[in-house]
Amino acid sequence: MSHPAPTHLQDFALGQTFVSTQYEMTSEAIKAFAAQFDPQPFHLDEAAAVDTLFAGLAASGWHTASVTMRLLVGSGLAVEGGLVGAGAELRWPRPTRPGDVLRVISEVTDIKTSPARPARGLVTLKSETRNQHGDIVQLMTSRLSVPVRVE
Amino acid sequence: MSHPAPTHLQDFALGQTFVSTQYEMTSEAIKAFAAQFDPQPFHLDEAAAVDTLFAGLAASGWHTASVTMRLLVGSGLAVEGGLVGAGAELRWPRPTRPGDVLRVISEVTDIKTSPARPARGLVTLKSETRNQHGDIVQLMTSRLSVPVRVE
Numbered sequence: 143m144s145h146p147a148p149t150h151l152q153d154f155a156l157g158q159t160f161v162s163t164q165y166e167m168t169s170e171a172i173k174a175f176a177a178q179f180d181p182q183p184f185h186l187d188e189a190a191a192v193d194t195l196f197a198g199l200a201a202s203g204w205h206t207a208s209v210t211m212r213l214l215v216g217s218g219l220a221v222e223g224g225l226v227g228a229g230a231e232l233r234w235p236r237p238t239r240p241g242d243v244l245r246v247i248s249e250v251t252d253i254k255t256s257p258a259r260p261a262r263g264l265v266t267l268k269s270e271t272r273n274q275h276g277d278i279v280q281l282m283t284s285r286l287s288v289p290v291r292v293e
Numbered sequence: 294m295s296h297p298a299p300t301h302l303q304d305f306a307l308g309q310t311f312v313s314t315q316y317e318m319t320s321e322a323i324k325a326f327a328a329q330f331d332p333q334p335f336h337l338d339e340a341a342a343v344d345t346l347f348a349g350l351a352a353s354g355w356h357t358a359s360v361t362m363r364l365l366v367g368s369g370l371a372v373e374g375g376l377v378g379a380g381a382e383l384r385w386p387r388p389t390r391p392g393d394v395l396r397v398i399s400e401v402t403d404i405k406t407s408p409a410r411p412a413r414g415l416v417t418l419k420s421e422t423r424n425q426h427g428d429i430v431q432l433m434t435s436r437l438s439v440p441v442r443v444e
Contacts, residue, residue, distance in 0.1 A: 179359040181366060182375045195374055195438075203378055204359045208330040211355050215332060223346055224333045227354055229384040287346075 200237035351388035
């Protein structure tokens, strides 16, 4: 976490990094999320998951993405007005498994202002969601809309 | 929905479209998702949301993405072994609001095979998530891993 926490566009710098707290993915949470949003055998049931591409219970990628958001909110990104994403790109290099403890490491890779909209800028954040072994379960590039401080 | 539902790579064609069923986003569901995954005032509370960038309660983009997945599972995409995404790009042109009834319209925009991995191919799907007024609340391009039928 940077110090002090960035609240406006001027507080961000290329290469700045943010490390989140941790979040444990339980088997129960994986199944509950899947029942609501991604009801497929490999996300719903240990036994049914064995003979699938995942060879065992795995979290929905959208569950991993949602937990990543939860970890980003409260990772030292104290953007004035909130963390508002304009868009994101996601990849899931490997599944999130029951018992995995996730952490998000983010880096500022771009900062853009727009002459057409001087009050806000776009901060590009590259976020790695890693499990307790350090394996990357999600790679995300997101663009945050961040207010410009009036000086 | 195409007929019959595509189960293998050979069943997909460029320009093929899929229309999902509908899903209503209630105020209660928006707040429950936010409390778990995106606890920010504009996703949690009508009154607190008024003076934010969203000017009223809005669903987390990750909630819209998760509901989109729910609609894709069971939209006529009966891929053998399940709907497994390799990655996705998301944009949220406007917020999802309480009472919005969402529907997903998807089109096949690319089909790729890989000499290195002949058993599976990649189908690129462009999915528009629209509300009851036809407004686009999410644009997603996703890549699905789809098995090749052994003939």
